[in-house]
Amino acid sequence: MKRTRFYKSFTIDGVRELDFLYNSLSTFPMVYAPGYYRVVDSDIPDAGLISYKVYGTVDFWWILLLVNNIDNPFTELTPGLLLTIPHKLDIYSFQKKFKVQR
Numbered sequence: 001m002k003r004t005r006f007y008k009s010f011t012i013d014g015v016r017e018l019d020f021l022y023n024s025l026s027t028f029p030m031v032y033a034p035g036y037y038r039v040v041d042s043d044i045p046d047a048g049l050i051s052y053k054v055y056g057t058v059d060f061w062w063i064l065l066l067v068n069n070i071d072n073p074f075t076e077l078t079p080g081l082l083l084t085i086p087h088k089l090d091i092y093s094f095q096k097k098f099k100v101q102r
Contacts, residue, residue: 028063028067029093030067030090031089032086032089033087034067035085036084037050037053037054037085038080039077039081039083040079044073044077044078044079045073045074045077047061047064047065047070047073050064051063051064054085055088063086064083067085067086068084
């Protein structure tokens with residue numbers, strides 16, 4: 001999933017830049033009941049590993065961070081932290097809505 005497509009872009013002096021203050025990912029709608037995962041020492045700071053453990057793919061690491069309001073996995077993923085894990089069907093609906101390819 002290429003997250004840059006959700007940001008507005010603008011050009012300054014001929015250079016294309018992304019506006020990181022605006023994006024369409026400010027919320028992730030969850031229709032189905034989420035799961036939960038408690039972070040262990042070996043997960044830190046790899047959100048991709050957590051994604052692999054719960055979904056079987058590393059592709060959804062950034063959705064895990066988005067849903068749990070984690071900006072910096074190096075400092076905010078701590079042992080014992082309880083993460084909300086969106087249902088796969090919510091992720092697939094999101095992909096379909098925004099025409100995101102894996």
